[in-house]
Amino acid sequence: MLAKPNVITIITDQQRLDSLGCAGSSFVNTPNLNRLAGNGAFFTRAYCSNPVCTPSRASILSGCYVSKHGAWNVGMNVPQDVKFLSHHLHPVGYRTHYVGKAHLNASGGPKDKSLEAQIDEDTVVDGPYYGFETVELTRGHSLRGVTGHYAQWVKQKLGDGLPDEFPAEEKASYNFGGTACEWDMPLELHNSTWVAERSAAFIEEMESSDQPFLLCCGFQDPHHPHALPKEYAAQLEPEKIPLPAYREGELMDKPPHFAMARRGELCISEFRGGFAVAGQGDSPGYEDVTDEEARLGKAYYYGMVELIDQAVGRIISALEKTGQLANTLIIFTTDHGELLGDHGIWMKGPFHYEQIVNVPLIMSWPKHIPQGMVVDEMVSLVDVAPTVLSLCREPIPHSMDGVDLVPMLKGQQNQAREHVLIECIDDPDRLRLKTIVTKQHKLTYYLEKDFGELYDLVEDPEELVNLWSNPDKQQVKIALLKRIIDTQEGLERRAERLSYA
Numbered sequence: 001m002l003a004k005p006n007v008i009t010i011i012t013d014q015q016r017l018d019s020l021g022c023a024g025s026s027f028v029n030t031p032n033l034n035r036l037a038g039n040g041a042f043f044t045r046a047y048c049s050n051p052v053c054t055p056s057r058a059s060i061l062s063g064c065y066v067s068k069h070g071a072w073n074v075g076m077n078v079p080q081d082v083k084f085l086s087h088h089l090h091p092v093g094y095r096t097h098y099v100g101k102a103h104l105n106a107s108g109g110p111k112d113k114s115l116e117a118q119i120d121e122d123t124v125v126d127g128p129y130y131g132f133e134t135v136e137l138t139r140g141h142s143l144r145g146v147t148g149h150y151a152q153w154v155k156q157k158l159g160d161g162l163p164d165e166f167p168a169e170e171k172a173s174y175n176f177g178g179t180a181c182e183w184d185m186p187l188e189l190h191n192s193t194w195v196a197e198r199s200a201a202f203i204e205e206m207e208s209s210d211q212p213f214l215l216c217c218g219f220q221d222p223h224h225p226h227a228l229p230k231e232y233a234a235q236l237e238p239e240k241i242p243l244p245a246y247r248e249g250e251l252m253d254k255p256p257h258f259a260m261a262r263r264g265e266l267c268i269s270e271f272r273g274g275f276a277v278a279g280q281g282d283s284p285g286y287e288d289v290t291d292e293e294a295r296l297g298k299a300y301y302y303g304m305v306e307l308i309d310q311a312v313g314r315i316i317s318a319l320e321k322t323g324q325l326a327n328t329l330i331i332f333t334t335d336h337g338e339l340l341g342d343h344g345i346w347m348k349g350p351f352h353y354e355q356i357v358n359v360p361l362i363m364s365w366p367k368h369i370p371q372g373m374v375v376d377e378m379v380s381l382v383d384v385a386p387t388v389l390s391l392c393r394e395p396i397p398h399s400m401d402g403v404d405l406v407p408m409l410k411g412q413q414n415q416a417r418e419h420v421l422i423e424c425i426d427d428p429d430r431l432r433l434k435t436i437v438t439k440q441h442k443l444t445y446y447l448e449k450d451f452g453e454l455y456d457l458v459e460d461p462e463e464l465v466n467l468w469s470n471p472d473k474q475q476v477k478i479a480l481l482k483r484i485i486d487t488q489e490g491l492e493r494r495a496e497r498l499s500y501a
């Protein structure tokens with residue numbers, strides 16, 4: 001019998017598709033990720049299921065859309081009965097381990113209600129955790145992310161305890177979410193270095209084991225604050241980075257919360273629910289971001305991706321050195337993208353622009369996934385879990401909403417799906433979005449609102465012309481609305497029918 005493959009899922013945080021050299025970007029240097037893509041399949045139209053952390057991560061690991069798994073926003077725990085890849089693979093002999101940022105629990109709030117909320121500089125969470133037998137977790141991002149197992153590791157490296165802080169100098173006079181921060185954090189102690197080193201250590205441990213493994217690597221970057229070790233920041237060439245794409249007046253035909261986000265008014269608007277709008281927080285707005293600040297903020301962001309690239313190189317080289325590369329399926333993706341000032345807005349949230357929802361996805365397993373394959377057909381990150389199970393020759397549970405991509409990867413199918421669904425519930429009483437994306441169109445329905453969005457992605461790839469109210473497009477609009485209802489019906493909870501009556 002053939003041995004089961006090892007599986008490594010690498011999930012970064014808030015990474016844009018254009019942050020990869022293999023996506024055609026000349027201003028970012030990602031040799032290791034380009035090579036990984038060249039050794040496998042690179043997807044140019046992979047869509048996340050939700051524009052923020054927890055819901056999207058739960059979808060990647062469970063193969064279910066947000067309506068099905070129920071973790072509808074950040075600040076909450078993924079329900080314990082949701083089954084992840086770890087729950088499916090551990091009982092069939094897999095050793096399961098997680099290193100890095102998970103964000104499957106609320107990051108704050110009452111500590112007795114969330115394990116991850118307990119993580120701080122002195123407190124770690126060891127697992128078992130959501131089907132992973134062991135975990136080494138951290139919480140937060142860059143300047144605010146030296147916590148949990150990562151903090152313990154830094155302390156051990158320094159020998160004489162953790163300094164009160166690693167100081168950082170902000171390059172903009174106010175924090176708009178994309179501010180560049182020059183950070184007094186040595187490269188060898190950076191969070192991406194930690195994820196690489198601990199992942200490599202696990203891979204080395206597994207060299208002599210008969211068990212296959214599932215390793216999940218969760219990078220905290222390139223999530224804001226955009227902070228880089230001084231030594232790395234010095235090498236940046238911000239002048240090479242394109243300025244954000246924004247045309248004055250382009251938000252006029254959009255739902256009102258778009259322009260409010262730009263003006264920094266979301267937090268005081270009718271769209272704010274019990275908490276600030278996820279992905280925007282109490283942002284002061286972006287109208288005053290200068291070209292110089294924007295370019296620098298973007299340069300630091302892409303620099304953070306380059307550090308991830310180097311870390312991924314170390315993880316792959318640990319597989320090579322231990323002779324496990326040929327039998328390891330590697331998935332590289334992220335939870336959602338980032339606007340970086342495009343359309344006049346930074347970060348993410350209830351704006352389903354391509355920069356937020358069309359995300360990086362690479363799958364590599366030499367001899368099993370065609371090398372150098374570029375997949376331009378649409379896929380969803382809910383397809384990751386069923387595809388992993390298929391490649392591990394394990395049954396795919398009916399409860400998964402994702403489809404098995406293997407027939408498409410093997411050339412037996414031209415396309416895996418006709419549309420993808422993206423859901424966002426910012427607040428059950430406020431902004432709720434259902435987006436359907438097809439080959440040509442993208443429609444976003446806002447529940448109980450008079451506004452909506454419709455784009456022709458072929459004619460208008462920059463999503464500048466909202467066709468929602470265009471009289472000539474009402475047939476298309478009705479067809480896409482029908483698809484949302486059809487898709488939603490499939491997510492309803494259904495008990496198993498056992499007999500006629």
Ligand SMILES: [Ca+2]
Nearest residue numbers: 013014053335
């Ligand atoms: Ca995230």
